[in-house]
Amino acid sequence: MSKLLEVIDMSISFKMYEKGFRQSYTQVINNLCIKVSRGEILAIVGSSGSGKSLLAHGILGLLPNNATMTGKILYEGKGLTEKRIEELRGKKIALVPQSVTYLDPLMRIAKQVRGNVKNEERIRKQKESFRRYDLCENSEKLFPYQLSGGMARRALICTAEQEDVDLIIADEPTPGLDIELAMKTLRYFRELADKGKGVLLITHDIDLALNVADNIAVFYAGTTVEITPVSDFLKGEEGLRHPYTKALFNAMPQNGFKAVKGYQPYYKDLPKGCLYSPRCTIAKEECSKSKIPMRQLRGGMVRCIYAT
Amino acid sequence: MVSKIIKKILRLISLELAVCITVFVLITLSPIDPVQSYVGAGVAVSPEQRENIAEYWGLNSSLEDRFLSWGKSILKGDFGTSLIYRRPVISVIYEKFASSIALMGTAWILSSLIGYSLGIIMGVNQDKPLDRIIKSICILLSSTPTFWVGLLVLIVFSVNLGWFPIGLSVPSGILSSEVRLIDKIYHMILPALTLSLTSFAAVALHTREKVITVLESDYVLFAKARGESQMEIIQGHLIRNTIIPTITMQFASFSELFGGSVLVEQVFSYPGLGQAAVQAGLRSDIPLLLGIAIFSALFVFLGNFIADLVYGLVDPKIKEI
Numbered sequence: 017m018s019k020l021l022e023v024i025d026m027s028i029s030f031k032m033y034e035k036g037f038r039q040s041y042t043q044v045i046n047n048l049c050i051k052v053s054r055g056e057i058l059a060i061v062g063s064s065g066s067g068k069s070l071l072a073h074g075i076l077g078l079l080p081n082n083a084t085m086t087g088k089i090l091y092e093g094k095g096l097t098e099k100r101i102e103e104l105r106g107k108k109i110a111l112v113p114q115s116v117t118y119l120d121p122l123m124r125i126a127k128q129v130r131g132n133v134k135n136e137e138r139i140r141k142q143k144e145s146f147r148r149y150d151l152c153e154n155s156e157k158l159f160p161y162q163l164s165g166g167m168a169r170r171a172l173i174c175t176a177e178q179e180d181v182d183l184i185i186a187d188e189p190t191p192g193l194d195i196e197l198a199m200k201t202l203r204y205f206r207e208l209a210d211k212g213k214g215v216l217l218i219t220h221d222i223d224l225a226l227n228v229a230d231n232i233a234v235f236y237a238g239t240t241v242e243i244t245p246v247s248d249f250l251k252g253e254e255g256l257r258h259p260y261t262k263a264l265f266n267a268m269p270q271n272g273f274k275a276v277k278g279y280q281p282y283y284k285d286l287p288k289g290c291l292y293s294p295r296c297t298i299a300k301e302e303c304s305k306s307k308i309p310m311r312q313l314r315g316g317m318v319r320c321i322y323a324t
Numbered sequence: 325m326v327s328k329i330i331k332k333i334l335r336l337i338s339l340e341l342a343v344c345i346t347v348f349v350l351i352t353l354s355p356i357d358p359v360q361s362y363v364g365a366g367v368a369v370s371p372e373q374r375e376n377i378a379e380y381w382g383l384n385s386s387l388e389d390r391f392l393s394w395g396k397s398i399l400k401g402d403f404g405t406s407l408i409y410r411r412p413v414i415s416v417i418y419e420k421f422a423s424s425i426a427l428m429g430t431a432w433i434l435s436s437l438i439g440y441s442l443g444i445i446m447g448v449n450q451d452k453p454l455d456r457i458i459k460s461i462c463i464l465l466s467s468t469p470t471f472w473v474g475l476l477v478l479i480v481f482s483v484n485l486g487w488f489p490i491g492l493s494v495p496s497g498i499l500s501s502e503v504r505l506i507d508k509i510y511h512m513i514l515p516a517l518t519l520s521l522t523s524f525a526a527v528a529l530h531t532r533e534k535v536i537t538v539l540e541s542d543y544v545l546f547a548k549a550r551g552e553s554q555m556e557i558i559q560g561h562l563i564r565n566t567i568i569p570t571i572t573m574q575f576a577s578f579s580e581l582f583g584g585s586v587l588v589e590q591v592f593s594y595p596g597l598g599q600a601a602v603q604a605g606l607r608s609d610i611p612l613l614l615g616i617a618i619f620s621a622l623f624v625f626l627g628n629f630i631a632d633l634v635y636g637l638v639d640p641k642i643k644e645i
Contacts, residue, residue, distance in 0.1 A: 076549050078545055105549055105550065106549065106552070107551055111550075113545075115542070117543065118545070118546040119543055119546070120543045120560075120561050120564070120565070121543070122565055123564065131550050131552070132552050132556050132560060175550065
């Protein structure tokens with residue numbers, strides 16, 4: 017499996033104004049590392065506010081003007097410069113956005129799915145996608161506000177099928193879909209991956225992710241704490257590496273529904289060392305001293321010095 | 325749609341009724357003496373003759389009776405006779421309106437086109453030097469009084485440069501049958517320019533805000549993510565999403581247009597409805613003043629009505645409800 021996308025040490029910070037004209041920089045994504053290979057689905061799971069969508073926008077070079085991104089993004093082994101991402105966007109890398117607000121409110125849905133390419137081939141492709149996602153012919157002429165939440169989401173997924181892309185970044189593609197259609201969507205991503213494409217699946221639905229993904233990256237407070245093969249996640253606590261992932265596993269309804277005390281820290285007052293240390297049960301003094309690097313462990317990666 | 329129009333017509337009737345009552349009562353309360361303004365200044369009239377005139381016009385009856393008898397003739401289409409022009413009010417208004425509508429229409433189209441284009445240019449170049457320069461000009465213009473701009477334009481283009489006539493809507497000293505269309509257009513350029521100069525700034529600034537909102541929207545972000553270029557985004561999404569508010573705003577601004585034309589026509593001695601309104605007020609021409617009040621209310625109402633209709637026709641979200 018050749019590497020398609022590699023994000024190394026990505027940090028995103030926002031310039032903000034505090035009281036008057038004093039500028040401050042707030043870091044919302046910290047030293048994030050992920051990689052997606054051809055044929056792989058990497059699911060990114062994490063609670064809301066952990067920076068999942070920002071990661072997607074960051075890769076696509078679509079961050080707002082007051083954001084600064086550091087770190088490296090490699091696409092097919094080469095640095096992803098601003099110029100290069102502009103050429104790749106929509107052609108080789110597709111985004112499946114998360115809500116109906118990503119559709120132009122005044123454009124008919126079929127035209128919108130086709131995008132700015134106008135030819136017979138594209139119309140055929142669009143009709144094919146609509147059929148696959150149970151969007152009837154009548155819905156072609158509808159405007160986004162006339163779609164139900166599920167239809168809008170299916171239309172958004174259709175947009176990703178219009179070009180022959182290599183990497184799909186799906187930002188929460190399943191909420192609002194019934195379980196059957198959600199599974200259908202994910203199976204479709206699986207098919208694409210099996211054909212040699214890479215899929216970055218951003219979601220908070222761990223169960224669904226476990227069904228189709230190959231690897232799972234766990235997000236906490238804007239960073240990856242663990243990247244693990246799905247098989248290890250299914251093994252439960254013994255298979256997993258990071259205390260947060262273990263806690264996440266135990267918090268799932270079928271695994272005891274146990275919550276850990278405390279909250280994900282607000283991005284403005286992050287702890288100095290390990291971001292999870294204030295809530296961690298095995299944390300020692302060292303954990304709060306300095307940043308913890310990602311390290312290889314048992315075929316996965318973890319950001320914890322005590323993980324075994 | 326039909327019920328909407330019926331509702332609008334009912335609203336128009338109630339509006340006109342309110343306008344009629346208000347202007348009628350206001351004029352009754354004003355110090356204008358209808359007998360004096362009828363006989364004109366300088367003519368010696370004895371008190372008995374005055375009394376006879378007042379009796380003849382029914383001025384001694386109660387306010388309600390006077391309003392009702394006026395209202396009845398208005399409903400029949402009889403607006404009375406203008407004291408200044410010595411012609412039926414309705415024909416005066418028709419003539420003045422015809423020359424005003426050309427002026428206002430030209431200014432309106434100019435300010436729409438210039439305002440919208442500048443708005444797009446500013447919004448797309450948000451906070452860049454180009455945006456800052458145009459924005460400053462717009463703010464300056466929108467805070468400048470219309471009559472002052474008119475005077476300035478006159479001084480520069482008519483007096484100093486001598487490019488345009490200094491006033492009126494046709495050349496003076498020739499028969500009206502000899503006036504060519506080109507003369508009329510030539511006389512209209514400066515007033516129309518002045519009128520649009522003071523109104524395009526509002527459109528431009530409004531469009532700029534709308535453009536910025538659209539450019540920051542999720543759907544533009546997604547369009548970028550799908551590889552659409554800036555030009556494609558402007559053509560495909562930006563214009564589509566900003567043109568309706570601008571059109572609506574332009575139709576809804578008929579009142580400002582009319583207000584501006586009163587001042588501009590005064591400065592340029594342009595014989596339109598605005599100037600007639602000023603004259604009617606200054607020279608106590610009550611029938612004409614009342615008639616103009618009724619018609620200008622109708623004019624402004626029509627603007628708002630069209631704004632509503634256009635919105636309904638162009639915006640799918642409203643059309644199908």
